[in-house]
Amino acid sequence: MSVDNKKIEILELLEKDSRLEVDKIAKMTDLSVEETNQLISEMERDHVIAGYSTLIDWTKVLDYEGVTAMIDVKVTPTRGVGFDKVAERIYRFPEVKAVYLMSGAYDLSVLIEAKTMSEIGRFVSDKLSTIESVLSTTTHFVLKKYKHDGIIFESDDDDKRIMVTP
Amino acid sequence: MSPSSKTSYLSRTVEQLQPSGIRRFFDLASKMENVISLGVGEPDFVTPWNVIEASFHSLEQGYTAYTANAGMIELRMRISAYLKRKYQVEYDPEDQIIVTVGASQAIDLALRALIDPGDEVIVVEPSFVSYAPAVSLAGGIPVKVDTDPAQDFKLEPYQLEQAITERTKAIILCSPNNPTGTVLSKEELTALAAVVEKHDLLVLSDEIYGELTYDDSHTSFSEIPGMQERTILLSGFSKAFAMTGWRLGYATGPKEIIKAMTKIHQYTIMSAPTMAQHAAIEALDHSESSVQEMKKSYRQRRNFVVKELREMGLDCYLPGGAFYVFPSIQKTGLTSEEFAEELLQQQKVAVVPGNVFGRSGEGYIRCSYATSLKQLDEAMKRIRAFLKTL
Ligand SMILES: Cc1ncc(COP(=O)(O)O)c(C=O)c1O
Numbered sequence: 372m373s374v375d376n377k378k379i380e381i382l383e384l385l386e387k388d389s390r391l392e393v394d395k396i397a398k399m400t401d402l403s404v405e406e407t408n409q410l411i412s413e414m415e416r417d418h419v420i421a422g423y424s425t426l427i428d429w430t431k432v433l434d435y436e437g438v439t440a441m442i443d444v445k446v447t448p449t450r451g452v453g454f455d456k457v458a459e460r461i462y463r464f465p466e467v468k469a470v471y472l473m474s475g476a477y478d479l480s481v482l483i484e485a486k487t488m489s490e491i492g493r494f495v496s497d498k499l500s501t502i503e504s505v506l507s508t509t510t511h512f513v514l515k516k517y518k519h520d521g522i523i524f525e526s527d528d529d530d531k532r533i534m535v536t537p
Numbered sequence: 538m539s540p541s542s543k544t545s546y547l548s549r550t551v552e553q554l555q556p557s558g559i560r561r562f563f564d565l566a567s568k569m570e571n572v573i574s575l576g577v578g579e580p581d582f583v584t585p586w587n588v589i590e591a592s593f594h595s596l597e598q599g600y601t602a603y604t605a606n607a608g609m610i611e612l613r614m615r616i617s618a619y620l621k622r623k624y625q626v627e628y629d630p631e632d633q634i635i636v637t638v639g640a641s642q643a644i645d646l647a648l649r650a651l652i653d654p655g656d657e658v659i660v661v662e663p664s665f666v667s668y669a670p671a672v673s674l675a676g677g678i679p680v681k682v683d684t685d686p687a688q689d690f691k692l693e694p695y696q697l698e699q700a701i702t703e704r705t706k707a708i709i710l711c712s713p714n715n716p717t718g719t720v721l722s723k724e725e726l727t728a729l730a731a732v733v734e735k736h737d738l739l740v741l742s743d744e745i746y747g748e749l750t751y752d753d754s755h756t757s758f759s760e761i762p763g764m765q766e767r768t769i770l771l772s773g774f775s776k777a778f779a780m781t782g783w784r785l786g787y788a789t790g791p792k793e794i795i796k797a798m799t800k801i802h803q804y805t806i807m808s809a810p811t812m813a814q815h816a817a818i819e820a821l822d823h824s825e826s827s828v829q830e831m832k833k834s835y836r837q838r839r840n841f842v843v844k845e846l847r848e849m850g851l852d853c854y855l856p857g858g859a860f861y862v863f864p865s866i867q868k869t870g871l872t873s874e875e876f877a878e879e880l881l882q883q884q885k886v887a888v889v890p891g892n893v894f895g896r897s898g899e900g901y902i903r904c905s906y907a908t909s910l911k912q913l914d915e916a917m918k919r920i921r922a923f924l925k926t927l
Contacts, residue, residue: 384837395914398844399837530908534887535563535576536781537666537715 377402378410382419385411389423428516428524439468439484439513440491443477444499445506454478457504466494477509488512554670558893562877566887573916575904576887578715580779580860584816585827588778591819592812600811606803607795608636608787609814615821616787623747624757626765628789635799636809636817640745640773640786641667642802644709647741647769647788648675650797651706658741659700659708661692662895663863665715665743672709680705683897686865689854690717690897694728701732707739710758713746716894716903717863718839718856723756730761739794740768745786748777748828750858751836759789766791774813776859777828778820783813835860838906838913845917846904849924860907863891867900869927877902883926884919 380400384391397407414420429435446457454472461481462470469482481499485491495508516524545552559576566572583589607613613630620626628634637643644667648658652675660668660679669679682700684690697708710729712721721729733740742758759768773786788798802808839855839862846853846864853864866876873890880886891898906913 380833380837383833391910395841395910398841399910401840530581532574532577532579532581533563534566534572534574535559535889536578537557537559 374410378414378419381407381410382414385420385423389425426520426522430516430524436486437484438486438488438491439482439516441511441513442481442483442495442499443473443509443511444479444481445477445508446479446502447504447506448478449504457502460502461499464494464498466490477507550673550676554673557666558874559666559889562881562887562889562893565878565881569881569885572881572885572887573908573912573919574887575906575908575913575916576889577905577907578861579781579907580776580831581907581909582779582831584779584783585820585824587823587827588780588816588820592816595812595815600815602811604636604808604811604814606808607632607634607799608809609811609818612636612814612818612821613787615818616789619821620757620759620770620789623755624760626757626759629792632792633795634787634789635795635802636814637773637786637788637802638806638809639775639784640743640771642806643771643773643786643788643798644668644671644741644743645675646798646801647771647790647794648672648677649801650794651675651739652677655704656706657702657704658706659697660895661708661710663690663714663716663891663898663901664709664895665711666893668709668711677706678704681895683895686897686901689856690714690719690863691721691725692729694732697729697732698736701736701738705736705738707741708733709741709743711743711746712758713750713755713856713858715746715859716861716889716891716898718859718861720750720753720755720857722753723761726756726758726761730758730764733767734763738767740764741771742768743771745772745776746859747772749832749835749860751832751839752855752857755858769794774817774820778817778824779831780813780816780820783810783816785809785813785817835906838908838910841910842904842906842913842917846920849917849921851924860905862904862906863898863901864904865901869924871927873899873902880920880923884923886916886919886923 377400381396384396393407394404397404429437448454449456458470461467466483466485468484471480473480495510499508613634616634617628617630620628648671654676656677657680658672658677660681662681662683672679680700682696684692740758744757747755759765759770769788769790771788774780842862843853843855851864853862856862873892877888877890889903891901
């Protein structure tokens with residue numbers, strides 16, 4: 372199998388579980404630990420692996436308050452740089468978790484997380500709407516997360532098979 | 538009248554059947570808690586969602602009645618197209634394919650359609666636990682042939698030749714194999730085909746693990762030149778599509794044999810479950826990527842388990858298919874049963890002793906890697922700890 376295929380295999384494993392130990396990855400992909408480490412370092416260096424994150428279901432954490440909203444933003448593109456400049460002005464805010472350029476009824480989709488609804492309100496009215504090229508915003512609050520990044524929250528993953536079968 | 542007036546009302550055939558060793562291990566394991574089971578002969582994935590959804594749709598559309606005895610023609614057409622795509626063999630959906638209640642029923646039907654009392658059927662061991670009993674239940678005599686672990690449990694032509702007698706009617710082949718994971722290559726199958734031809738035998742080719750090969754693509758016995766007329770291909774949806782509980786399989790073969798099987802099926806089962814047949818259509822039409830994904834995961838876990846077992850000093854060859862590894866435990870000096878039972882008692886890991894699958898499985902254990910990596914990892918730690926105590 373080619374190095375590129377091995378890389379893809381490693382990426383898929385890490386995407387499912389970024390804490391998967393290197394020696395396990397090595398065994399599964401039929402590489403040595405050194406080769407695996409080498410490929411992972413290469414992909415980190417090239418920003419193919421852009422980071423390692425943990426998916427948390429915050430609703431299960433007592434005392435944690437948090438609100439997620441998705442904001443549809445219409446903007447006037449800027450000459451020369453299109454949507455990139457205004458997108459950057461938005462994605463630099465730490466409370467902004469994701470920004471996508473969209474086709475269709477609006478231009479940018481902004482995912483934001485904050486402690487309270489009013490914090491989100493403040494972000495939209497003070498920070499977002501006041502950016503010169505922003506024409507309009509529509510804010511949707513997330514009521515419940517069922518699935519995120521391919522992971523189903525609260526899924527029942529019990530093994531329903533009986534202990535020993537032919 | 539009390540049944541005690543006769544010694545037994547049971548048929549001699551049934552009385553003489555051995556209770557399955559798998560059953561015994563199930564009884565042992567299910568009485569304990571926190572057991573990690575490597576004893577499961579089925580996928581750990583749930584059926585792909587689109588397939589499940591298709592059965593909902595089938596019910597919503599009101600398909601709650603019997604189908605044609607041989608199965609829905611739409612499904613038989615899909616099976617035909619699938620086999621053509623995969624193996625370049627042609628089967629007429631009208632009269633060369635029957636949809637059954639699992640490959641299990643396909644095996645039973647084939648044997649019942651072929652066997653007269655006293656006919657011999659060759660069973661290659663280690664083998665799936667149902668073959669020999671199914672031959673007996675059909676009135677035949679199972680003739681067991683041991684394979685050699687040194688040859689990765691591959692049946693060699695001379696071994697087949699030696700087992701053939703005047704009464705031999707058929708041989709049951711299984712590649713990829715349960716419990717060994719052994720896959721027979723095109724060349725190996727061709728060599729066996731020569732013997733089959735010479736002695737005018739039929740082959741019941743159980744290819745239920747045909748989608749699950751990890752190093753080379755799968756060869757069907759039916760695609761070996763001259764063999765299609767002699768092959769009853771038995772397969773199903775259980776393993777490839779993670780559909781064990783749906784009870785759906787099929788058989789393809791020469792017209793008159795499929796016709797005979799359909800006759801028995803008609804008087805015994807009527808037809809396979811309708812909603813499952815609709816789900817199977819969806820599985821054949823739209824599940825290629827799910828199958829590939831499951832397959833990739835099995836391959837990774839196979840590699841992991843084989844390397845782990847070798848690191849702890851157990852001899853284990855790399856099986857080419859299915860989802861079992863079959864390591865030797867001879868070094869420990871224990872029998873397969875002792876090993877499996879001690880491992881279960883001491884470390885709460887369930888494996889199946891190899892002798893359950895026939896005499897030549899003695900000294901081996903079957904470990905299924907159709908279990909999450911996390912569970913496999915923990916199981917390997919426990920087996921390692923167990924070996925240290927010996
Ligand atoms: C080799 C073999 N054949 C047939 C079967 C039965 O499959 P089905 O669920 O289609 O009846 C199994 C199940 O374990 C098997 O391992």
